[in-house]
Amino acid sequence: MTTLVIGAGLIGAQVGRILIERGETPVLLDRAAQPGPLAEILDLDRAILATGDILRPLTLVDAIRRHGVTRIVHTAANPMLTLGAQTDPAAAIELNVMGTVNVFETARACGIKRVVVSSSNVLNHFVAGGDGSNDPMRETAWPRPTTFYASTKQTIESLGLNYARWCGIEFAAMRYGAVFGPWSGAGGGGPSNIMREALRKALAGDEAAMPSGAMEWVYSKDAAMATVLALEAADLGPGVFNTTMGALSSPEDMAAALKEAVPGATVRIETPSAAAVSMPDMQAVSDLSAARTYLGFEPQYGLVEGLRDLAGWLKGRE
Numbered sequence: 001m002t003t004l005v006i007g008a009g010l011i012g013a014q015v016g017r018i019l020i021e022r023g024e025t026p027v028l029l030d031r032a033a034q035p036g037p038l039a040e041i042l043d044l045d046r047a048i049l050a051t052g053d054i055l056r057p058l059t060l061v062d063a064i065r066r067h068g069v070t071r072i073v074h075t076a077a078n079p080m081l082t083l084g085a086q087t088d089p090a091a092a093i094e095l096n097v098m099g100t101v102n103v104f105e106t107a108r109a110c111g112i113k114r115v116v117v118s119s120s121n122v123l124n125h126f127v128a129g130g131d132g133s134n135d136p137m138r139e140t141a142w143p144r145p146t147t148f149y150a151s152t153k154q155t156i157e158s159l160g161l162n163y164a165r166w167c168g169i170e171f172a173a174m175r176y177g178a179v180f181g182p183w184s185g186a187g188g189g190g191p192s193n194i195m196r197e198a199l200r201k202a203l204a205g206d207e208a209a210m211p212s213g214a215m216e217w218v219y220s221k222d223a224a225m226a227t228v229l230a231l232e233a234a235d236l237g238p239g240v241f242n243t244t245m246g247a248l249s250s251p252e253d254m255a256a257a258l259k260e261a262v263p264g265a266t267v268r269i270e271t272p273s274a275a276a277v278s279m280p281d282m283q284a285v286s287d288l289s290a291a292r293t294y295l296g297f298e299p300q301y302g303l304v305e306g307l308r309d310l311a312g313w314l315k316g317r318e
């Protein structure tokens with residue numbers, strides 16, 4: 001097995017690390033790979049770094065042929081996920097939707113069966129409508145995403161399921177919660193940067209800020225493990241998998257977790273300006289039963305465990 005991991009950032013790096021631990025030499029393909037930050041997560045001598053772009057499908061074909069790739073994980077993304085898509089919808093649609101279609105078409109053309117793509121739990125939260133008790137004869141029957149980012153994720157889930165239904169692809173979409181974890185490079189999404197900054201401040205004895213809305217988180221190592229399990233699962237069942245800690249964390253929960261991970265920390269609750277995109281609070285907990293049943297996924301990190309692990313990593317870099 002040789003896996004092409006497209007997008008070598010916060011999550012892709014962890015996927016690469018796990019694949020190496022499983023004895024593989026993964027191919028990490030990125031438009032602008034960051035070898036320094038990657039080397040802090042995985043042994044670059046045991047991976048292949050490739051330059052490529054999902055908007056230039058021949059670069060994918062080249063990597064697949066050159067390295068004998070047999071399966072694909074796709075995590076390529078713009079740096080500021082929801083916020084970036086709200087600022088420049090057309091760019092997000094091009095990258096998230098057309099880029100992912102290029103991945104599906106490349107997989108088809110190259111005879112690659114399994115394709116695991118990154119979706120998001122925003123689809124469990126940032127939707128409106130669904131009036132009419134799902135009577136499909138009514139135009140208002142279906143919930144619609146309320147942000148451009150969520151719209152792109154809904155689109156790729158629908159397209160992926162149809163590539164599976166009609167084109168022989170084995171498709172899985174991972175609905176990650178807000179991800180945080182070790183990563184010193186650019187990107188990584190707004191939530192991980194907020195969490196890392198809060199932890200840095202707490203470790204330095206400064207007042208830390210936690211976001212003011214309830215959120216569902218997942219630690220990057222768990223997100224990556226679920227992704228690898230989706231590469232390996234015998235039966236992908238519904239094909240879409242919630243991938244979170246299995247908990248909805250209020251601002252007070254987040255503050256308490258930081259205080260438990262860093263005794264003596266002082267925390268205020270505030271939405272930092274970088275994350276200031278107007279969105280509702282998350283209201284409910286995503287159901288992990290499909291991920292448990294079909295992937296055997298069980299989150300290993302709650303907020304406190306994740307913050308402790310991340311604190312250890314940050315201290316190790318000093």
Ligand SMILES: NC(=O)c1ccc[n+]([C@@H]2O[C@H](COP(=O)([O-])OP(=O)(O)OC[C@H]3O[C@@H](n4cnc5c(N)ncnc54)[C@H](O)[C@@H]3O)[C@@H](O)[C@H]2O)c1
Binds near residue numbers: 030054075078176191
């Ligand atoms: N980070 C989160 O909180 C979060 C939450 C839910 C879902 N997701 C999804 O998970 C996926 C990965 O997120 P992440 O946090 O690891 O992102 P990241 O920004 O850390 O990494 C994405 C990588 O994709 C690369 N990339 C961008 N455009 C590319 C292109 N055209 N071709 C090839 N590579 C390209 C970037 O250079 C970057 O290294 C994304 O699809 C994101 O929407 C992330």
